[in-house]
Amino acid sequence: MAARSLIQVAEPSFTQLEEDYLLEAWRSTFISGAAGHHIQRFESEFSSKIAGCKHGVACANGTVAIHLAWKALNVQPGDEVLLPDWGYVASAAATVAAGGTPVLIDCDETGRMDPAAIRAAIVPGSTKYLMVVHLYGHPCDMIAIMAIAKEFQLIVLEDCAEAHGALCNGQVCGSFGNACTFSFFANKVMTTGEGGMVCTNDEELAIRLKFLCTHAMSPDQHFYHTEIGFNFRLSNLLAAVGCAQLERFDDLIQKRNVLIEQYQQGLNGHCNVRINPLFDDNVTLCPWLATLYLPDSMSAHRDEICAVLKQEYHIDTRPFFYPMSVMPPYRKYVTVTKEGRGRETVGAKRMSTLGFVIPTVPDMVKEDVAHVVNSIKSVLSRMKNGDE
Numbered sequence: 001m002a003a004r005s006l007i008q009v010a011e012p013s014f015t016q017l018e019e020d021y022l023l024e025a026w027r028s029t030f031i032s033g034a035a036g037h038h039i040q041r042f043e044s045e046f047s048s049k050i051a052g053c054k055h056g057v058a059c060a061n062g063t064v065a066i067h068l069a070w071k072a073l074n075v076q077p078g079d080e081v082l083l084p085d086w087g088y089v090a091s092a093a094a095t096v097a098a099g100g101t102p103v104l105i106d107c108d109e110t111g112r113m114d115p116a117a118i119r120a121a122i123v124p125g126s127t128k129y130l131m132v133v134h135l136y137g138h139p140c141d142m143i144a145i146m147a148i149a150k151e152f153q154l155i156v157l158e159d160c161a162e163a164h165g166a167l168c169n170g171q172v173c174g175s176f177g178n179a180c181t182f183s184f185f186a187n188k189v190m191t192t193g194e195g196g197m198v199c200t201n202d203e204e205l206a207i208r209l210k211f212l213c214t215h216a217m218s219p220d221q222h223f224y225h226t227e228i229g230f231n232f233r234l235s236n237l238l239a240a241v242g243c244a245q246l247e248r249f250d251d252l253i254q255k256r257n258v259l260i261e262q263y264q265q266g267l268n269g270h271c272n273v274r275i276n277p278l279f280d281d282n283v284t285l286c287p288w289l290a291t292l293y294l295p296d297s298m299s300a301h302r303d304e305i306c307a308v309l310k311q312e313y314h315i316d317t318r319p320f321f322y323p324m325s326v327m328p329p330y331r332k333y334v335t336v337t338k339e340g341r342g343r344e345t346v347g348a349k350r351m352s353t354l355g356f357v358i359p360t361v362p363d364m365v366k367e368d369v370a371h372v373v374n375s376i377k378s379v380l381s382r383m384k385n386g387d388e
């Protein structure tokens with residue numbers, strides 16, 4: 001058999017349209033982010049069509065989008081920000097960069113931020129900020145969470161980097177909180193290579209976001225600055241790619257849904273694994289990456305399974321994220337479970353070893369999908385039998 005090349009975990013899906021728009025932007029000579037009609041078009045179309053928001057401010061990536069959002073929402077040094085312990089590091093890193101102090105909230109048995117732990121973390125009259133992360137495309141329970149936010153008047157930021165178009169109770173993720181952020185990194189459901197956006201329904205906040213994003217320059221006095229701002233802008237070239245991906249959004253989602261369904265048909269139930277399980281009938285998942293959840297009894301074998309898939313079957317995978325609380329820069333922050341502050345986040349620790357991401361390439365050929373399914377089946381069976 002000819003040597004197989006490695007099946008990647010993620011690859012973008014591009015057509016002629018992305019190329020055409022990119023060239024159009026290039027030839028327009030508006031290649032930066034301060035002007036250019038692709039930026040405006042991308043901001044207004046993405047915010048209204050995908051985020052359910054009136055305003056959008058395009059950013060260089062999803063991480064600075066979070067940083068910018070917290071600055072615009074006035075996080076001050078020392079302000080606590082409740083955020084999930086289990087998740088991608090950018091949510092915590094950008095919060096620290098903006099001056100916030102993370103309070104690491106445990107997840108429930110589905111991996112989603114536990115509303116009871118959020119409640120247990122709140123110090124009435126002092127806690128002001130909450131960040132929810134719709135991890136791996138699973139919407140958090142926004143009905144329960146927004147009720148708590150309302151009760152304690154919290155400012156809510158939704159990190160939707162992994163959840164473009166996901167729904168909770170029929171409402172699109174991103175439209176629940178005061179603002180939301182997205183990423184357009186190469187592995188997200190739509191991409192500009194590097195890119196991000198902050199969206200909001202609050203017009204005053206949108207003006208503030210744009211102002212801080214673009215050097216905090218006085219709107220009526222060129223080169224006069226009343227505050228310290230940033231340059232977190234997205235290039236107009238990349239916004240053009242974003243316009244094309246946005247036109248293809250439904251198709252991009254459809255391709256991922258089809259792929260995930262193929263994995264579910266091939267793998268669900270085999271050795272009790274689950275692919276992108278639906279934890280809550282009240283939500284629509286974003287088909288970001290195909291995630292394989294092992295039964296608890298097999299999670300100790302996770303890293304070995306991934307190593308064999310790579311070495312013997314040329315299939316790349318990614319382990320689930322680590323909890324923040326186990327990584328050196330974040331160990332000093334308080335962790336919270338539904339029992340209260342200072343408790344070990346056992347939910348986050350369990351989730352981080354429970355599964356891994358399998359190749360989620362929207363344009364993957366049938367033979368590769370079958371190869372991934374069959375290889376995972378044989379490796380799982382082998383590990384399972386090894387246990388007996």
Ligand SMILES: *Cc1c(COP(=O)(O)O)cnc(C)c1O
Nearest residue numbers: 061062063088090161162183185
């Ligand atoms: C990808 C991602 C980000 C950061 O986005 P970048 O564009 O890579 O900076 C933030 N939060 C979450 C949950 C992500 O998955």
